[in-house]
Amino acid sequence: MKDAPAVSFERVERVYASGPSVTRALGPIDLELEIGEFVAIMGPSGSGKSTLLSLAGALDRPTAGRVRLRGVDLATRTASQLATLRRRSLGYVFQDLNLLPGLTACENVALPRELDGASIAVARREALEALDTVGLGHLAERFPEDLSGGERQRVAVARAFVGARELVLADEPTGALDSMAGERVLRLLRERCDESGCTVVLVTHDATHAGWADRVLFLRDGLLASEARGSARLVPGV
Amino acid sequence: MSVRNGILALLAEEPRHGYALKSEFSRRTAGTWELNVGQVYTTLARLRRDGLVAEDEPVDGPRHRWRVTGSGRGALEKWLGTPVDEAASRNELILKVLLALGGPPDRLRLVLDRQRAFAMERLQEYTRARPVLADAGDLSAELALDALVLRVDADLRWLDRCEQRVADRERESRLDRGSR
Ligand SMILES: Nc1ncnc2c1ncn2[C@@H]1O[C@H](COP(=O)(O)OP(=O)(O)OP(=O)(O)O)[C@@H](O)[C@H]1O
Ligand SMILES: [Mg+2]
Numbered sequence: 001m002k003d004a005p006a007v008s009f010e011r012v013e014r015v016y017a018s019g020p021s022v023t024r025a026l027g028p029i030d031l032e033l034e035i036g037e038f039v040a041i042m043g044p045s046g047s048g049k050s051t052l053l054s055l056a057g058a059l060d061r062p063t064a065g066r067v068r069l070r071g072v073d074l075a076t077r078t079a080s081q082l083a084t085l086r087r088r089s090l091g092y093v094f095q096d097l098n099l100l101p102g103l104t105a106c107e108n109v110a111l112p113r114e115l116d117g118a119s120i121a122v123a124r125r126e127a128l129e130a131l132d133t134v135g136l137g138h139l140a141e142r143f144p145e146d147l148s149g150g151e152r153q154r155v156a157v158a159r160a161f162v163g164a165r166e167l168v169l170a171d172e173p174t175g176a177l178d179s180m181a182g183e184r185v186l187r188l189l190r191e192r193c194d195e196s197g198c199t200v201v202l203v204t205h206d207a208t209h210a211g212w213a214d215r216v217l218f219l220r221d222g223l224l225a226s227e228a229r230g231s232a233r234l235v236p237g238v
Numbered sequence: 239m240s241v242r243n244g245i246l247a248l249l250a251e252e253p254r255h256g257y258a259l260k261s262e263f264s265r266r267t268a269g270t271w272e273l274n275v276g277q278v279y280t281t282l283a284r285l286r287r288d289g290l291v292a293e294d295e296p297v298d299g300p301r302h303r304w305r306v307t308g309s310g311r312g313a314l315e316k317w318l319g320t321p322v323d324e325a326a327s328r329n330e331l332i333l334k335v336l337l338a339l340g341g342p343p344d345r346l347r348l349v350l351d352r353q354r355a356f357a358m359e360r361l362q363e364y365t366r367a368r369p370v371l372a373d374a375g376d377l378s379a380e381l382a383l384d385a386l387v388l389r390v391d392a393d394l395r396w397l398d399r400c401e402q403r404v405a406d407r408e409r410e411s412r413l414d415r416g417s418r
């Protein structure tokens with residue numbers, strides 16, 4: 001039997017009602033993301049990208065329709081079950097507010113594993129390994145404020161993939177970085193996706209970053225407008 | 239003119255056989271610009287006619303090598319020193335979108351969506367080739383790819399801008415109608 005998709009949206013809508021005004025932020029949307037797929041979401045400001053990402057990342061609930069992660073309907077889960085799911089199986093990389101300031105890079109990466117019940121020694125070993133994969137093993141004992149913006153985002157990438165994560169969600173993770181540092185974060189996301197078999201969903205305004213994805217979805221006014229599926233074909237002669 | 243000057247540049251590096259010119263041209267442009275043998279020989283014939291290249295006596299077998307002449311070097315220096323003026327207005331994509339503006343908005347949106355998806359797929363292909371090239375250490379291929387990536391990126395930004403401006407215009411005209 002075919003594996004259930006990493007993420008599936010079935011007629012998903014997210015509507016915000018404040019007083020008399022109603023904003024349809026997203027939907028209705030039907031969508032399936034395969035396990036191991038790297039998907040980028042693009043679209044103008046306000047088109048619903050972050051809303052879609054929050055729903056896929058169990059950070060928000062739809063006002064209609066079903067969101068399933070590996071076949072599990074999130075509506076059937078209690079708040080505490082969702083919290084466990086987020087801690088154990090999901091990873092997040094956001095534009096800022098990523099790392100806790102009082103903890104070293106290593107402690108930041110180890111934290112979700114410790115919260116999940118791993119011993120401090122195991123969590124630390126896994127954290128160091130994860131930092132190595134993003135080329136930051138040598139900065140493990142630094143505090144976030146002593147790292148560059150690009151290094152902080154790479155720590156966040158390490159943390160998002162540490163342990164047995166299944167789905168990593170990144171919302172504008174390169175927002176404040178210059179283009180070379182941003183490119184590096186993207187390459188890492190791609191590498192970690194390929195090596196871990198995780199599904200990655202990336203929201204970005206930068207087409208050259210979306211170029212790393214297997215599939216790019218374009219949103220307009222909360223709906224899917226079009227989609228790009230790059231073939232495996234390389235540039236001729238390369 | 240580009241092919242002609244490209245061939246001149248390769249011959250200024252060292253004398254080459256016709257076939258070697260074809261493959262070196264392709265290699266140096268990272269496979270983004272392929273010449274066929276016929277094209278190479280016609281170009282060489284014209285360059286010879288204009289006194290910019292000459293044939294060497296064949297040494298190894300029947301094929302002879304071509305080399306650049308003194309005036310060929312002069313022509314090459316002149317080309318390298320002259321800025322390129324690629325008129326952005328003579329571009330099929332721009333033309334298509336500008337003309338689609340005269341039709342129904344849905345069709346314009348379709349044009350933009352199709353082109354955006356297509357351009358993105360190109361970008362995905364180029365991006366996939368990047369780590370391979372970086373590992374191979376092929377600088378000219380990397381730079382060729384950078385050029386392709388940044389040009390597609392410019393197209394994508396322009397498509398976004400078209401859509402945004404059209405949407406703004408539609409909103410304004412709705413407001414105008416509403417306030418009347
Ligand atoms: N808490 C909220 N209350 C009311 N409306 C909201 C709320 N959150 C988002 N929205 C609205 O939902 C729509 C989609 O927002 P969303 O944040 O998903 O956009 P986005 O595509 O991520 O934009 P950006 O590129 O600017 O981050 C917007 O119109 C926004 O104003
Ligand atoms: Mg957003």
